[in-house]
Amino acid sequence: MTDQFRDNVQQNRFELDVDGKLATADYRRTDGVLVIDYVEAEPALRGTGAAGRLMEHLVQVAKAERREIVPRCGYAAGWLRRNAG
Numbered sequence: 001m002t003d004q005f006r007d008n009v010q011q012n013r014f015e016l017d018v019d020g021k022l023a024t025a026d027y028r029r030t031d032g033v034l035v036i037d038y039v040e041a042e043p044a045l046r047g048t049g050a051a052g053r054l055m056e057h058l059v060q061v062a063k064a065e066r067r068e069i070v071p072r073c074g075y076a077a078g079w080l081r082r083n084a085g
Contacts, residue, residue, distance in 0.1 A: 022045075027058075034062045
């Protein structure tokens, strides 16, 4: 498996391309905040950890930009509770 992460600014979403299949996180950037509206993975990626790897990249972007992450998506909120710190 080869992961390729990108910030698709035109569509306001982070993308993790895993061998041609996508895990995505729709977002909004506001003053000092990165709001995560929705995280989704293509069916073929479910259960592979792709969404978690996407979240790891997303956290690194937020840290680099010094933004607080505000999850509006249940998956993102749960992942952050379990993994952020």
